Amino acid sequence: MTLVHVAGVGKMGLPMAGHLQAAGHAVTVSDPSEARLQLARSQGLKVAADAGAAIGRADVVLSSLPNDAALRQVAAQVAQSARRGASYIDTSTVSQQASAEVAEVLAATGVFYLRTTVSGNNKMAEAAQLTVMASGPRAAYDAVLPLLKALGPNQFYLGEAEQARLMKLVVNLMIAQTSAMLAEALTLGRKGGLDWGDMWLVLGASAVASPIVKAKAVQLSQRDFTPTFTVGQMIKDLDLILDAGEAVHAPLAQTALTQQLMHAAMAQGDGQDDYAAIIKTVERSAGLSTEFNEKP
Known part of the structure; x- marks a missing residue:
């Protein structure tokens, strides 16, 4: 013991x-x-x-x-x-x-x-x-x-x-970028008239159905943004990631853009939602409602 x-x-x-x-x-x-x-x-x-x-x-x-x-x-x-x-x-x-x-x-x-x-x-x-x-x-x-x-x-x-510290940032970079990828993909689909639930069914059965996409699908198919990790917490981690990139001169252009989307989500009142709330940020930029049952 x-x-x-x-x-x-x-x-x-x-x-x-x-x-x-x-x-x-x-x-x-x-x-x-x-x-x-x-x-x-x-x-x-x-x-x-x-x-x-x-x-x-x-x-x-x-x-x-x-x-x-x-x-x-x-x-x-x-x-x-x-x-x-x-x-x-x-x-x-x-x-x-x-x-x-x-x-x-x-x-x-x-x-x-x-x-x-x-x-x-x-x-x-x-x-x-x-x-x-x-x-x-x-x-x-x-x-x-x-x-x-x-x-x-x-x-x-x-x-x-400090290898474990850096490895955690590498993992969280990919988690943050997955949410940004979903935000753009789902917004494209909604803007073109695809049904929200249908998109999640297809994504979950497709080649892009990573464990994190499958895990998020359970909640997000119902547009449930209850946090497992908030927008505010992800901003903190993205700050650490970008600082680590700067220290070794690794260009992280896409990550910097994702950080700005997180700040936009914060400014729009979604800071205590799950970090996947940047989906709503991109939807708003495309002129879409963020209400679940509304059509494009």
Whole structure:
């Protein structure tokens, strides 16, 4: 049994903590939101009375955090409280720069730092179907691999440094671009008079029916834009992607355009919708109604 402290029990962190506990590990959790802690308690998780003390007792600290600032804050607490030989696993989507700064801070503490980014939304986290992309010390990765297997069926070790951070951005670039592709394709079809539901039936049975297209088809065929990942969150990730491209002089022209479409969706009031709401943005630009039952 491994003593695990989970910092951050949002939509991703909470189910991950639950899976680790179900796998037989002793789990405590912490979060700045009392509402999230109440939800964790209701699901049978133990809330740490003192996060620093819980980190100090843990064999493994795992975090799921919203941004660079939160990573730096939690990493500072890990550096101060964690014992030598413990492992710090961070699953957040953050910049390579912030992650490298954390690595430098932790290097002197004897804490093993693993960047273990995950691919998948909250529903996939709940179903333990995440794909884990890890980088950091290989021996530490091998030691925590049984924990990572509780999060999903696929784990990939990519290197000693920030490779997992970059790989997550590569994956999210393709996710963002899939939504932009769908926006243009579906708008063309509607503008030409095709039925919305018919288009989704054909797309789901065609050569372009990737797993993400099939997953989105369930909701979007009903024009349900309930978020698994919001427009605002995708803008944050696109900022990270474009910064990473700039750092290595990789031209990401299409991604920059998709970022602007996301900003348009935000400006049009769709910022809390699923990132696929850029479909509505492109429809509006073509003079189409965004109401489900209206014909072009």
